[in-house]
Amino acid sequence: MDHVDRLGEEHPPIPLDSADFTMRRPDLLASRFGGVLAYMTRVELEVERNVLELNLLLPDPPPVDKHFYADVWSPQELHHGVLLDRLQTLAGLPVSEPNVDQISFQLRFLGALAHLSAIQDVSRMLYYLTGVATEQSAILAYNLLHKGLLELDEQAVASTIIAPIRRQEPGHFAYYKIAARGLWSEMAPWQKWLVRLLRKQSFEVVGAYNKSQRAEFGGVMEALHITDGGDEGLQKYAQQIGRVELELLWAQKQGLRFPGYVLDSLRSAVHLYRR
Ligand SMILES: [Fe+2]
Numbered sequence: 001m002d003h004v005d006r007l008g009e010e011h012p013p014i015p016l017d018s019a020d021f022t023m024r025r026p027d028l029l030a031s032r033f034g035g036v037l038a039y040m041t042r043v044e045l046e047v048e049r050n051v052l053e054l055n056l057l058l059p060d061p062p063p064v065d066k067h068f069y070a071d072v073w074s075p076q077e078l079h080h081g082v083l084l085d086r087l088q089t090l091a092g093l094p095v096s097e098p099n100v101d102q103i104s105f106q107l108r109f110l111g112a113l114a115h116l117s118a119i120q121d122v123s124r125m126l127y128y129l130t131g132v133a134t135e136q137s138a139i140l141a142y143n144l145l146h147k148g149l150l151e152l153d154e155q156a157v158a159s160t161i162i163a164p165i166r167r168q169e170p171g172h173f174a175y176y177k178i179a180a181r182g183l184w185s186e187m188a189p190w191q192k193w194l195v196r197l198l199r200k201q202s203f204e205v206v207g208a209y210n211k212s213q214r215a216e217f218g219g220v221m222e223a224l225h226i227t228d229g230g231d232e233g234l235q236k237y238a239q240q241i242g243r244v245e246l247e248l249l250w251a252q253k254q255g256l257r258f259p260g261y262v263l264d265s266l267r268s269a270v271h272l273y274r275r
């Protein structure tokens, strides 16, 4: 709760009028990072739907979760989305068309089960794990995008848009990590078993809900040079986004560098993109 209060105080949503959209070469920026901007804008704006999903998935959430996602997280993320959307349209790219209200069948199904509190804990654990991987992906992506924009000499947008967004993601990551560790330590063996099973079945790269979005994510990794080192590059990335769940869910598996399903989905994204 202290962490969440502090995040709220120290990181109000980025004021929309604080951004300087001056671009030296908007055409170059669009051709180099258009796919990255489009993807990240959509994911940030879809937070509006994520909040609806959370209300369904966690009918009876711990107050701290509700406080985090309703008062701190979603207002911050929505401003990220609005700023990025403005940036991409000014660079000549199409406006984002996020899915803000269509909730998938799987989620509604899990939501119906979540009225049983022991099941709701399983859903909540999956929510934290998704949060950890998502925020870690965001941190890495914004770091690489920031670097890429500086290489294009786009100082204004790098320092007044991407840098302030990037500063807000580590607090989200920390929240999910603390929450995941706490809940995991309280779970019964059968709940842990179910979490492992469902996580393995349902892991997906951040923001991808179908094949074409997964392929787009492959393009994002390519544009950000994550794929430059070939499969070794992907393994390094899998290690970064899978670290926390490796520690918790798969602690008993000695010598594993990352959960195999994380690397599989990254490989699949790259494969779909290149096809
Ligand atoms: Fe964000």
Ligand SMILES: [Fe+2]
Residues within 6 Å of the ligand: 077, 135, 138, 168, 169, 172
């Ligand atoms: Fe975030």
